[in-house]
Amino acid sequence: MTTISSRPADTKPPQNQTSPLTWVRKNLFNNIFNSILTIVLVIIIGLALRGLVLWIFQGAEWAVVTNNVSLFMTGLYPRDLYWRAWLMLGIVVALAGFTWGVVGRNLGSLFSRNVLMGLALAALLIMLLPITRPNAPRLIAYEALTVAMAWLGQQAGRKFSGLGMKLSIGWFASYFVLLYLLAGGDVRASVLYFVGMIAVSAIAGWQLAARVSLLPKLGLFEKILLFLVGFIATYLVLWYGSWLLGVEVGLDRASTSKWGGLMLTLLLAITGIALCFPVGLLMALGRRSQLPIVRGLSIAYIELIRGVPLISILFMGQVMIPLFLPEGTRPDRIVRAIVGLTIFSSAYLAENVRAGLQSIPRGQTEAAQSLGLNTPLTMSLIVLPQALKVAIPAIVGQFISLFQDTTLLGIVGLVELLGITQSILANPSYLGDYAEGYAFIAAIYWVFCYAMTYGSRRLETSLNNELR
């Protein structure tokens, strides 16, 4: 027994001892043609890089970016409400750090050498870059907060199991908190309060059903009835109670016409992504349904939307909608934008999901049915998990294109990142600095899109465990 387990170390395959020089010789200069190719390409790339570096450090006038960072980030958001934007960023950063810790709870050390180096580099960049330097103390404090929350998350993740589910509820709830911080106004009129009321009422109804059903034996129908009674009663009490109190509680209102910059771009993209996924999924299932009306309507929706360019949908939403509505009603423009983006993306997403569904062999469904699973269970337990896994690259691709499509809203007049850039570049003080402005927002878009692809790659490798 011991002879097998104590295998001598020197039986490992010999490591290729390559010095950089031999690597270069082997890969770049292994024959005359490749040598010439290498030299020519090095010259071309070198010249281009030299031009780029010279432009960045000497030619470009970055004042247009450094003087307007807050405009790029938040658009025309009122200056005295900036603290709310900072608070929002703080909440996101803290939650992200905590999630990182929970996800990495089983790693030996969360802060490996690479991570520590990355954190140090980020801190250094924050202090050196002229864009972040004015806010360096706050940003570094946020970085420290991330690290602290990550540590906390790791400890919590080890102690309590099943924290992942609660965490996603936390993210979901944080969305409404952030939305309220952004919009302000009377709390009772906000989406946050509405969602909160629903959640509290649901918990109350569920508790009622659970407690009462302990006493006698109740059927499912009675339980549902009890739940509904509890739900509606709590909801009504909360609703009327809050209005009867008559106290107006809340932050100053920030009109949606003041939302802008990267903040608005992210809001549009995240809301659009969150909404288009379920709609797209339903459409994909509908298109494969056996029911002709459901299938027909799904096909009609998908093909109709896919046959129309996004810009025309957004244009309709931003300019034409009031023509169909009674005089004087103007639905919020941000809502119209999100609806337009969702309608468009969900049609494409439906096709991506359908491609995933079609890649699952029929045998899977048949096997599930032979086990006695009904259609919803077959779908949710057997088919969809496999289909969505296959479709991840396409779905993330769709999300990335939705993120970039938000720029079209700049053309129809929202001051999201591209729109505010156009307005900043028209400032006479920065005439002709358009290359700098566009380069800056291109970098921002790249960072977010790359983060999404990186995330999807990590998700794929962690889900494709049969290939490991």
Next chain:
Amino acid sequence: MKRWSFLALAAAIAALPLASCGAPGSGDTAEGGGEEVAGGAGRLQTVLDRGELVCGVDGGIPGFSFVDDSGAYSGLDVDTCRAVAAALFDDPDALEFRRLDSTERFEALKGGEVDMLARNTTWTISRDTSVGMEFAPTTFYDGQGMMVKEGSGITSLEDFEGKSACVETGTTTELNLTDQMRQRGVNFEPVVFQDADAAYAAYDEGRCDGMTSDKSQLIARRTTLTNPDENVLLDVTMSKEPLGPVTTNNDSAWFDTVKWVTFALFQAEELGLTSENIEQEAESTEDPNILRFVGAEGTLGSDMGLPNDFAERAIRHVGNYGEIYERNLGPETEFDLPRGQNTLWTEGGLQYSPPFR
């Protein structure tokens, strides 16, 4: 076969609500339009009730509408909007700006998305009639010009024989240029660009001998070229570009409001009233013209359904036309654009207000 009939049925059911929606919807808009004409106070009342003006601007034209470092809209067009807001609400910030593309501006105005346009819109007969717009007084007389390099030997359009000119495509600028050259029988090569930035960059690199655009834009852009002083504007105006605020047809009360607030800006300059002196002038003066203008005498404002001191409010908050011009395009700014035709008629310009009485 059975499947197809099901599909057809589904389509019919889906189409039913659409069809029934369409009919009352179109009826509503027709009725709404009729009421507006009959009542005579449609848009004005809507704006007053809302307590806020929605003004359509381009948002990307240097000197006319842009976002400054402090995050506020500024420019000549923007100040026109502010003057109207100040006249209505005594608050130049009681307004929301909407950035509008040149393709969507008239649709947005017709649909009621915006109350008025102040967006470098040239007053033409077709826009005034068939498009269904109303043009308030011109706040900026522009004209198409031609910029050339000093020492290139070009002094008039005739010298463009065999030379090339950079121009933005899809604009009236391009059409005007070819018209003018054809009229003079000059063979030249137009070099067209989709985008203004690209066109100026190409001109700067010497890709073409001349650059044509509105004169205000040429002068604004000249400061960004590598050697601004080596570029001169030819003494030629190829087109008339009267730019001013726009409202929609069939709403006289609202059109009058925008029109007379704009006239008030000219009239104030003529009367020598500025944002600084208007309050004390209104108290100390015996001049009946000024007293009527600020609303201390007569009922000029309230007859229009506006506050009687609407003109005084606009001037106090935003300034007279001269102040607005100096602030956005004058010698203190990067443009240093001579007022030219935009001086008052008393000084030989075109800015003229009918009497306030």
